[in-house]
Amino acid sequence: MADISIKGLHKTYPGSTELATNNVSLEVAEGEFMVLLGPSGCGKTTLLRMVAGLDFPDQGSISIGGRDVTYLPPQDRNLSMVFQSYAVFPHRNVRTNIAFGLMMKKVPREELERKVEWAADLLQLSPYLDRYPANLSGGQRQRVAVARAIVMDADVLLMDEPLSNLDALLRLDFRAELKKIVQQLGSTTLYVTHDQVEAMSLSDRVAVMKKGQIAQLGHPITVYEEPADRFVGGFIGSPPMNFLDGRITPQGGLEVGGQSIAAPEFLARAAARTGGTAVMVGIRAENISLEQRGAEGSLDAAVEVVEPLGHATLLTVDLGGQTVKVQVPSTARVSAGDTVGLRFEQSALRFFDTETQLGLTA
């Protein structure tokens, strides 16, 4: 168990002019589950590979447990890793696959067998120990990959989108199992994914990345409720956060969709000085509730699409020309074409600068 300290990592792939990682710094505490989240090409896998030693940075440093490992080959870093495609060794049976790392470290036979039994038991692989990977299902091969990694008792556990090749139902089950196992082990984990649900459910802290830089770093709920910029707000959460064009009037009102509601203190004060500012308003679908049209403090809107999802109903609503997604309980009786009143929960409103897209806070 060790902490990871990443400082100022730059990397450009040969043959490319863009920076894959641009001055990225990150501290992962001992025993912490850190998720790197972002769309494809954001640099999260590059970052993981540099921590693993499979690629080397052009500039910057990486230390694990206080030891500098920036240019150390992977076999000397005392890590273990689960790959997206599992990368189990097809020419060895399950038992030998799991034991591979321990055999390379020349662990004595008794201890090795004990550890392999323990890992196989934890991942329900005990009946399959003598099988070859070609005779296993995708989910079982994935378990072999995880068993091979956890049996090592390494300083750091790395995972590169391990769940993305599983089918949807299996993914859900295994996500919970993975969380339980990692909590039990208490290992420092660095996990890469593009699936924001995985990031929310598994992480102690999440680093949202975009174009080679970290857009926001924080606890998943914080990142969810207080996104640092428009990109983070739109990336996390399903459905994504609604973004509306609005204006803060000098009188302290927030104009959105042609109507006005109260604006927060800090923005009203600033607007009073400057004579009104354009602003981008962010509000999540579940923080909007329906009321009677015309009610005090609500905004009039027209329902366009009703999607019953089972656990809730998702409405697509037209607010003065802008489209808003609203999540209402499945018991709500709404049809397409209804006119409704929208109430935005004041505490859940987020504001973003229209030019920089950064969040505005008090």
Add this chain to the structure above:
Amino acid sequence: MSHATTARTTAGADRPEPEVDRRPLARQRRNRVLLQVACILITLFMALPIYLIALAAMSSRQSLQKFPLSFIPDNFSTETMQTFLQSTGILGGLINSVQVGVFTLVLSLLIGVPAGYAVARFAFRGREPYQLFLLFTRALPIVVLSVPLAQLFLQTGLYDSALAVVLLHSALALPTTILITASVFLGVPRDVEEAARIFGCSPVQAFLKVVLPMAIPGIAAASIFTFVMSWNEVLGASILTLNQRTLPAQVLSSLAESPLAYRFAGGFLLVVPALVFIFFMRRYLTNMWGSTIR
């Protein structure tokens, strides 16, 4: 009362069910039979000469004078083979051929497999010209090559030795070995190699423990090419040796004046070891570990 409704009853007027057309099925069956017949014919085309040679080599000398030769063995004897094996230089030639074949195999694999790995994994400068160049070396006729080689070997004192033939054959085998193994290594997924590195292997260990076992079918194929090429190679071996002849070279030199029986026995002995080698290697040619690539 039944609550079940079927599409037919609610559709209104009854329509007769269309007849099942079985003709495509019969067509498929006929095509399959034709395919089998074609396979049998091709196999016969390949196997018949070998069978005839084996038959002739295993018959007594008298039965060979009979014309036409019968297809069924009626006079089995090892007389022909025995006489042949005792002829001058045959046993020595056999030993030389085996020696040269094995050493060529070992040398070309030792050099060719790492070269194939380098071509597959490393984007070094000149990789494409290198591969092209390998193919060009096979474009030269052996006869043209052998004469300057003979001169070179004479100067260095290697002439008329098994080593000279081994060197020539390895040079001839390397292009196919490198290109075959390169394409096989390209088929070994990179992440399996990387996993080996993470779990404690140095680059060489990862190659030996993980990549090589997965590439066995390709290496087996390259081995078959190499051994059979070396075994059958006549021209170069004839020019480079005098007393230390390989079997084909030996047989060739005395072919014109030899009796019929000698020729059949020689042909048989030339075919058999290559066949044996291929039979051995056959089981390594298949995809041994199954497919784990989704």
